[in-house]
Amino acid sequence: MKPLPSPEKIRALVAEHGSPILLLSTRTAVAQYRALQTALPRVQLHYALKPLPHPAIVTALKAIDGWYDLATAGEVDVVRGCGIDPSRCIHTHPIKRDKDIRYALDYGVTHFVVDNPFELPKFLPYKDKVRLLLRLSFRNKDAVCDLSLKFGVQPPEALALLRQAHGMGLDVAGTSFHCGSQLVSNQKFLEAITFCRQLFTLAALDGIILDTLDIGGGFPVPYTESMTPIDQYCAPINDLLEHHFPNIRLIAEPGRFIAAPSMTLVSSVMGKSERFGRMWYYLDDGLYGSFSGKLYDHCDYPFIPLSRIEGTAGPERLSVVSGPTCDSIDVMYNDIMLPDMQPGDLVVGPMMGAYTWASATEFNFFPKATVVVVD
Numbered sequence: 001m002k003p004l005p006s007p008e009k010i011r012a013l014v015a016e017h018g019s020p021i022l023l024l025s026t027r028t029a030v031a032q033y034r035a036l037q038t039a040l041p042r043v044q045l046h047y048a049l050k051p052l053p054h055p056a057i058v059t060a061l062k063a064i065d066g067w068y069d070l071a072t073a074g075e076v077d078v079v080r081g082c083g084i085d086p087s088r089c090i091h092t093h094p095i096k097r098d099k100d101i102r103y104a105l106d107y108g109v110t111h112f113v114v115d116n117p118f119e120l121p122k123f124l125p126y127k128d129k130v131r132l133l134l135r136l137s138f139r140n141k142d143a144v145c146d147l148s149l150k151f152g153v154q155p156p157e158a159l160a161l162l163r164q165a166h167g168m169g170l171d172v173a174g175t176s177f178h179c180g181s182q183l184v185s186n187q188k189f190l191e192a193i194t195f196c197r198q199l200f201t202l203a204a205l206d207g208i209i210l211d212t213l214d215i216g217g218g219f220p221v222p223y224t225e226s227m228t229p230i231d232q233y234c235a236p237i238n239d240l241l242e243h244h245f246p247n248i249r250l251i252a253e254p255g256r257f258i259a260a261p262s263m264t265l266v267s268s269v270m271g272k273s274e275r276f277g278r279m280w281y282y283l284d285d286g287l288y289g290s291f292s293g294k295l296y297d298h299c300d301y302p303f304i305p306l307s308r309i310e311g312t313a314g315p316e317r318l319s320v321v322s323g324p325t326c327d328s329i330d331v332m333y334n335d336i337m338l339p340d341m342q343p344g345d346l347v348v349g350p351m352m353g354a355y356t357w358a359s360a361t362e363f364n365f366f367p368k369a370t371v372v373v374v375d
């Protein structure tokens with residue numbers, strides 16, 4: 001886990017901006033990008049905006065010549081607003097409307113993803129301008145979020161789809177996949193890269209020369225459990241890429257790995273009550289807000305009362321932590337040991353940058369946490 005801002009700084013920021021706030025460290029995002037780049041030196045890292053589409057991260061990565069992965073017109077607007085060169089972006093949503101394609105094309109993006117025959121004709125009007133990546137499905141029961149259920153052609157059907165696209169005069173640059181998000185094991189990456197090597201060879205026998213491989217996102221971060229350090233995690237992936245794809249353009253689409261450690265939530269206790277033998281704390285942020293990733297992303301975040309960081313916490317007892325809305329589903333932690341807290345006390349949620357603010361709602365008119373860029 002990245003070092004947290006000091007308690008004094010946290011209190012000062014809450015005094016200035018109110019609560020709840022998400023403290024965004026662009027320096028951390030850049031450090032994460034650099035760590036992954038060192039682990040995968042030949043791979044162009046396209047930051048997937050999805051988990052945290054914040055202009056400050058986009059701009060910070062621009063300063064180190066970053067690349068970007070977009071999926072929607074809204075994400076196009078974010079990178080355009082930051083003055084990003086569109087040739088540094090790819091568009092990876094497998095299912096698009098004509099207006100989505102045109103919006104990205106008008107901006108200058110040329111690389112798009114397809115994964116089924118119905119998507120191919122959509123590119124015919126633009127076939128002189130676009131290069132396609134064929135997304136494959138590699139089902140992964142070990143992934144926290146298996147993204148190959150909804151997207152990707154089944155591997156045995158990939159060559160036929162490739163031939164079909166080529167036969168229509170479309171320029172297929174290569175293949176892509178996403179083995180699932182928060183991949184604790186690197187095994188699926190190895191399996192997918194090996195399969196793609198065979199596919200590239202079979203395609204070449206048909207006269208279809210592919211020059212790009214996109215290995216997607218999924219690189220894991222430590223939330224409440226430790227994780228293999230990223231250089232060790234990537235070493236076998238890197239070796240396999242070197243072995244199988246020495247002269248191919250390599251792309252990855254990391255989102256969580258860059259975004260998650262970059263934001264820390266600070267929320268405050270609105271009230272408390274004693275219910276069924278537990279102390280209940282009601283925060284000003286909850287499941288409908290920054291903790292939405294607990295539902296959508298199946299994620300469990302570290303949770304620390306500020307008094308514990310300051311060393312002033314008293315004895316702990318079994319507690320429940322809930323959000324501010326009038327909905328009883330809005331509970332984040334059951335049976336958690338916490339010191340006694342009073343209304344106004346602050347709590348800290350490290351590692352809350354990915355799939356949190358991005359999927360938060362303002363249900364019950366509780367506003368989303370304010371993002372405060374701290375460096």
Ligand SMILES: Cc1ncc(COP(=O)(O)O)c(C=O)c1O
Pocket residue numbers: 048050051069092093147178180181182216217218219253254255256257
């Ligand atoms: C197409 C695509 N690329 C990249 C990502 C980012 O994945 P992760 O945050 O697991 O790195 C996602 C996440 O949903 C995705 O759908």
